Amino acid sequence: MIKKTIIIMFCVLLIMGVSTIRSTSETANLIKNGDFENVSHAIGGVFPWIPAGNSFISQSWIGNKYVSIVNQGYSGNCIKIANRNDDNPWVMQKIPVVEDAVYEISTYLKVTNRTSGYAYFKIEFYDGTKKLGDSQAFVLSRGMHDWYKISKTVTALKGANLMHLYLRLMGNSESYWDNVSCVMTMGPAAVIAETDNILYYSDWEKGVFTLTENKNYPQIKGSSCTVSMKDKNGTPIKTERVIFKNHYTFEFDVSMLKNIGETYTIEYVCKKDNENVAEGSKTVYRYNRPLYVKDDNTFEINGKKFFPVMGYHVQPSDYDYCVEAGINVIQYFPRSDNDSKILSRLDEMRKRGLLAFVALYGGLTAERKEHIVNLLKKHPAVFGYMLYDEPLINGADMNAIEKTYRMIRKKDTIHPTYIVEAQTASSRYSEVAKYTDIFTVDPYPFGRSKAMDNPAKHVALAKKATYNKKPVMCINEIMTKKWRPTANEIRNMNYQALFAGADGIGYYDVRDVYGYNNGQYEHMWQRESYKGIVSFAKNEMSMAYEVFVLQKHKTVASKIEGDVWYKCVDTNAGIYCVAINKTFAIQKTKINLPVGANKYICVNGTEPKNVSREENRVSVALNGTEAVAFTVSTKPQNASSCHKSMP
Numbered sequence: 001m002i003k004k005t006i007i008i009m010f011c012v013l014l015i016m017g018v019s020t021i022r023s024t025s026e027t028a029n030l031i032k033n034g035d036f037e038n039v040s041h042a043i044g045g046v047f048p049w050i051p052a053g054n055s056f057i058s059q060s061w062i063g064n065k066y067v068s069i070v071n072q073g074y075s076g077n078c079i080k081i082a083n084r085n086d087d088n089p090w091v092m093q094k095i096p097v098v099e100d101a102v103y104e105i106s107t108y109l110k111v112t113n114r115t116s117g118y119a120y121f122k123i124e125f126y127d128g129t130k131k132l133g134d135s136q137a138f139v140l141s142r143g144m145h146d147w148y149k150i151s152k153t154v155t156a157l158k159g160a161n162l163m164h165l166y167l168r169l170m171g172n173s174e175s176y177w178d179n180v181s182c183v184m185t186m187g188p189a190a191v192i193a194e195t196d197n198i199l200y201y202s203d204w205e206k207g208v209f210t211l212t213e214n215k216n217y218p219q220i221k222g223s224s225c226t227v228s229m230k231d232k233n234g235t236p237i238k239t240e241r242v243i244f245k246n247h248y249t250f251e252f253d254v255s256m257l258k259n260i261g262e263t264y265t266i267e268y269v270c271k272k273d274n275e276n277v278a279e280g281s282k283t284v285y286r287y288n289r290p291l292y293v294k295d296d297n298t299f300e301i302n303g304k305k306f307f308p309v310m311g312y313h314v315q316p317s318d319y320d321y322c323v324e325a326g327i328n329v330i331q332y333f334p335r336s337d338n339d340s341k342i343l344s345r346l347d348e349m350r351k352r353g354l355l356a357f358v359a360l361y362g363g364l365t366a367e368r369k370e371h372i373v374n375l376l377k378k379h380p381a382v383f384g385y386m387l388y389d390e391p392l393i394n395g396a397d398m399n400a401i402e403k404t405y406r407m408i409r410k411k412d413t414i415h416p417t418y419i420v421e422a423q424t425a426s427s428r429y430s431e432v433a434k435y436t437d438i439f440t441v442d443p444y445p446f447g448r449s450k451a452m453d454n455p456a457k458h459v460a461l462a463k464k465a466t467y468n469k470k471p472v473m474c475i476n477e478i479m480t481k482k483w484r485p486t487a488n489e490i491r492n493m494n495y496q497a498l499f500a501g502a503d504g505i506g507y508y509d510v511r512d513v514y515g516y517n518n519g520q521y522e523h524m525w526q527r528e529s530y531k532g533i534v535s536f537a538k539n540e541m542s543m544a545y546e547v548f549v550l551q552k553h554k555t556v557a558s559k560i561e562g563d564v565w566y567k568c569v570d571t572n573a574g575i576y577c578v579a580i581n582k583t584f585a586i587q588k589t590k591i592n593l594p595v596g597a598n599k600y601i602c603v604n605g606t607e608p609k610n611v612s613r614e615e616n617r618v619s620v621a622l623n624g625t626e627a628v629a630f631t632v633s634t635k636p637q638n639a640s641s642c643h644k645s646m647p
Contacts, residue, residue: 027183027184029182030097030182031093031182034179034180034181036077039069039077046077049091050092070176073176074147074179079091079176080174080177081167081168081175083117083171083172083174088169090166090169092165094165095163095165097161097184098161099188100155100156100189100192100216101156101184101187102155103154103163103185104152104153104183105123105153106180107121108147108149108177108179109176110145110176111143112144113144114173116514118140118142119139119167119168120138121137121168122135123135123166124163125156125164126160127160132157132159133426134427135424136154137422138395139394151395153395163182188216189280191211191212191214191268192214194212194282195208195209195266195282197434198282198284198434199284199287199435200284201254201288201469204254205253207251207252208249211225211250211268217277217278219272220244221244222244223244223271223277223278224244225248226270227240227266229252229266230265231258231262232262232263238256257284258286260288261285261406261410262286264285265283266284268281290409290414292414297468297503298471298503299416299503307541307545308355308504308505309327309329310329310330310504310505311329311524312508313510314327314511315511316345318511319348319349319354322354322510325533326533326537327507329354329357329506330510331359332349332356334358335363343379346382354381355383356382358384358386360386360387366400366403373412377411377412377415384415385412387405387435389420390422393424401435416437417437418437419440420475421439421440433466436470437471438470438504439462440462440472442477443474444477444480444508445483446477446480446482447483448483448489452492452583452584453582455493455494455497459472459496459500460501463500463501472502473506474500474505474506475506476494476507478508478529479522486529487532490536492582492626492627495544496582498548502549507524510524540604543576543604544578544629553570554569555568555569556569556593557577557591564587564589564620565580566589566591574635575632577631580628581622581627586621587624589619590618591619592617593618599613599632599634599644600632601613602631602642603642604629604630609628609630612643
C-alpha cells in the first residue's frame with residue numbers, strides 16, 4: 001500500500017449548524033512526520049517526536065527499549081511502543097493550536113501480545129510553558145487487533161496555544177502506530193453560546209442562556225443580537241434584542257417549557273451592517289425529577305432516605321463482601337444476557353439487599369437499551385441507569401447520551417441516570433453534568449501524593465458544575481497498580497467527599513479485574529484495608545450520612561480549611577464531631593466546644609485516637625491521613641472507647 005500524500009488546503013469559512021456560528025476550519029494535518037518515514041539515522045529517531053518511558057530519563061531514541069521505529073507499519077515505517085515492566089512508555093509531539101477550536105486526532109493502530117492495559121492518547125494543553133487544566137486521556141484500545149483507524153475529538157482549552165499529544169501504552173502489550181493526524185475540524189466560535197442545563201427539572205425556577213465574546217472575534221462587539229425561545233412548532237415564547245458588548249444573559253422561566261419531554265429551542269442571530277456575524281441554537285427540555293431523587297438532592301426509596309455506597313466490578317460471589325463493607329449499589333452490565341438471566345441476577349441482588357446501576361453503554365444499540373429499560377423499570381432491585389463511564393475522555397457521542405436519557409425518562413419516571421467523568425476532564429465537568437440526574441466524579445489520586453486533596457477538590461468542582469442542583473457522588477480509589485491505600489487513607493477520602501458535599505460515595509474497585517498486584521488478582525476483601533472499610537460502614541457511616549448529607553443536626557463548630565478539617569454538631573444527646581488530617585504529617589488542633597467537667601469523650605470506631613480535654617476545649621491529635629469521629633456527652637456510649645473529662 002502506498003502512503004497517501006497529505007494535502008494541505010487553505011482555510012475555509014463554514015457556518016456550523018445548530019450549536020455554533022460562522023467559524024474558520026482547517027483541513028491541514030498539524031502533525032509533523034506522522035507517517036514516521038523521515039528517519040534520522042544519526043540518532044535513530046523520527047523528529048520531532050520525543051520518546052520516553054517512566055524509567056527512561058535521557059529522552060533519546062538510542063538504546064530505548066520501549067520505543068522503536070520498525071518497518072511493520074500500516075504502510076512503511078511505524079512507531080512500536082512495547083512494554084513488559086509497567087513503565088507506561090510514550091512518544092510525544094508538540095502541536096500549535098487555537099483556543100476553543102475543535103481538533104480530530106486519529107491514528108492507525110495495531111495491538112499484539114497483550115496481557116493487560118490499553119493504548120491511549122494523552123493530551124495536555126499549554127500556554128507557552130504553562131500547563132492549562134488536567135491531562136486528558138482517550139482510551140483507544142483495550143484488546144488485541146490488527147490495523148484499524150481510530151479517531152478522537154478534543155477542544156483546545158481557553159488560553160491554549162500548544163497541545164502536547166502523547167501516543168502512550170498502559171500495561172503489558174505491544175502497540176504499533178502509523179499515519180497519525182491532527183486536524184482542526186471547527187474553528188473557535190465568534191461567540192460562545194451556552195445554557196446552564198439541557199434537562200431542566202420542573203421544580204427549578206429559572207434557566208439561563210448566555211452569549212460570551214470570543215476575543216479572537218472583536219468584530220462581534222456592537223452587533224445587534226436577537227435571542228428567541230421557541231416551541232416545537234417554531235412559535236416564539238420569549239424574545240429579546242440587545243446590542244452585544246462582552247456578555248449577554250437571556251433568562252427564562254422553566255415553567256415556560258410547558259410540556260414534559262418536548263423539545264424547545266433557543267435561537268440566536270447577531271447582525272452587523274445587515275449581515276449575520278453569528279448564529280446558532282441550543283435545545284432544552286423539561287422533566288420532572290425521577291421519583292428517587294428529592295429536591296434537596298438526597299435519595300428516597302419507598303418513603304425511606306437512602307445513602308448510596310457504590311461498588312465497581314462486582315460479581316455474584318462478591319455480594320456478601322459488599323454488604324459487609326456497607327456497599328448497597330453495584331454496577332450491572334446486562335449486555336448480551338437474555339431476559340431470564342437479567343431478571344435472575346437482579347432477583348439475587350434484591351435478596352442480598354443490593355440495588356443495581358444498570359449500565360446502558362458498551363456497544364448496546366438504541367433498541368437494546370429501550371428493551372432493557374422496559375424490562376427492568378419496575379424491578380425493585382434497580383436503583384438507576386448508568387449512561388456512560390468517563391464520556392469525554394472516551395470520546396462518547398453526547399447527542400446519543402442525550403437521546404438515551406430522553407428515552408429513559410419517557411419510559412421510566414422513577415429511577416435516576418448516572419454518569420461519571422474522569423478528573424482529567426475536570427475543566428469540562430459542567431458539560432457532562434447537563435446530561436444526567438446524578439453527576440459523579442472519580443478523583444483517583446493514582447498514588448499517595450494527592451490522596452488528601454483530590455476527593456474534596458473534585459467534589460467541590462462537581463457541585464459547582466451542577467449549580468448545586470443535582471446529586472453528586474464520589475468514587476474513591478481503594479486499589480491501584482502502584483498504591484495500596486490504607487484503611488485510614490480510604491476513610492479520610494470518604495470524609496473529604498462528605499465535607500465537600502457529596503450525596504453518595506463509592507469504591508473502585510471491589511473485584512480486581514486488571515491484576516493490579518503485579519499481575520496477581522487481589523480483591524477488596526483480600527486487602528489489608530478491608531477491615532477498616534467494614535469498620536467505617538458499621539460504626540460511622542450512618543452518623544456521617546445524618547451529619548453531612550441530611551444535615552439533621554445544628555452545627556456548633558466547623559472548619560474546612562488548613563491542615564485539619566472538622567465539623568461538630570449538637571445531636572441533643574451530645575456533641576458529635578468528625579476531624580480529618582489533610583496532610584501526611586502529625587497534626588494537632590483544638591476545637592472550641594463546651595466541654596466542662598465530668599463529660600465523656602467517646603471515639604467511634606475500633607481504633608482509639610488521641611482526643612482529650614484541654615481547659616474547655618477538645619484537643620485532637622492525628623497521625624498523617626487519620627480521621628476521627630467522636631462524641632462528647634454526659635453518658636458513656638462504649639466504655640472501651642471513652643474517657644471521662646475531669647475538673
